[in-house]
Amino acid sequence: MLQLDIWFFAIAAPAVVFAGISKGGFGSGAAFAATSILALILEPGLALGVTLPLLMLMDVAALRPYWGKWDWAISRRMILGALPGVAIGAWLFARADGDVFRVLIGVISIAFVIWQVGRAQGWIKLAERALPNWIGGATGAVAGFTSFVSHAGGPPAAVYLLSLKLGKTAYQANTVLIFTAINVFKFVPYAFLGMFTVQTFTANLALAPFALLGTWLGVKAHHLMPERAFFMLTYVLLIMTGTKLIWDGLT
Template sequence: MHLDLYFFAFAIPAVVFAGMSKGGFGSVASFAATPFLALILTPGQAIGLMLPLLIVMDVTAIKVYWRKWDWPIARTLILGAVPGILLGGALFGFANPDVFRFLIGIVAIGFVIYQLAKSRGLVPTPKVKMGARGGIFWGGVAGFTSFISHAGGPPATVYLLSQKLEKTTFQATSVLVFWAINALKFIPYFALGIFSPETFKADFLLIPAAIAGVFIGAYLHKNISEKLFFGITYVFLVVTGAKLMFDALL
């Protein structure tokens, strides 16, 4: 990892965009930073770089949405995430980087396909609230996808949408869930050697971009449509996801 102008030309927009999603759009698209960074870094470097910054964003967003969350719903997802995180850690210990490039690409494109299908009514929105078992299951999926690419937002959202939460409660609950999931990932990331001295140096330099992104997102939460934000995200994810999959298969 070389901290030169080329690196920051990718890293700063990626981190700001992730912060915007954290601060205003349910954290669902914050993982878009990982496939973007994986274009110039190894998958391990990309997820390692983003985790401390995501934790900074989570702490900042928690202050914005303090105690506006639904704790029982958040708790269910957090408990379910633990086995998913353990599974992700086990896979990371045995897989080569191209496996993770391919998985990150699949998750990126799969997210877009899922969202477009849902918007056209091909994926029905749950008409009744899921119980604790549903929350544990989707929490487990969120823990796994979060571990490999910080992409826990979509599966967690499946459960959150079934709870019929008000917009701000939904956002606050999502913020709390991913603060906990990201904190839980830190120890296995450290044990697997995902972090490096360069990781923390880069993170320190990118903290202002992370915090700025959260506040920009909180502002946009009230002032622009989600349709515009996610439309840009979808194009971004398809391009980067396809590139990662192509590179992994070469």
């Protein structure tokens, strides 16, 4: 059960601000760290239920500046591909217990760090040419699944989008549109699976200002804070929380 006490808000408010900073200033890839942090103190289903409406609020705030700057054919391909991934995530959630999702969130958290560091160091090489269209649908499906179970669809989507050599604005616009749609897809199964409660709704209302504050800070930090410093902090948080979640899930 979700207890809206001082301890909850002491953890949740900074986590949501951090997610907003990621969305507003450094792409949305690290925003799912909020889920990993909340899963340390909540059942995974509740952690996902608390964060989804807040991520959707951030999506709405991010849509306007990028409106119409996406490539609809690319986004549509990945959005349609995401549908079966979301369905598989819902199927698994209905049958697995919380420990399975603790391990999944933990593994995805650590895999995200490996992915980011591997790309930066040149250990992970992306395709030099644009990947075929069916890969867009396939990576969309993986993004739909990982987004459902941990709000972490960024790396699978990036495999395809980065191969297309899009400009910075077009890449961001497609990402915003794709994950806005995926989050909408997730909302209905989350509701049917009991991941939204009166307590999560109350938490959303209380945390919404922190989501908007984080997004505003992210826009400002984009011009002031080195990207490397932000992501180093992200990696430390994800390694720590991911390791703890895997340990808790297995033991």
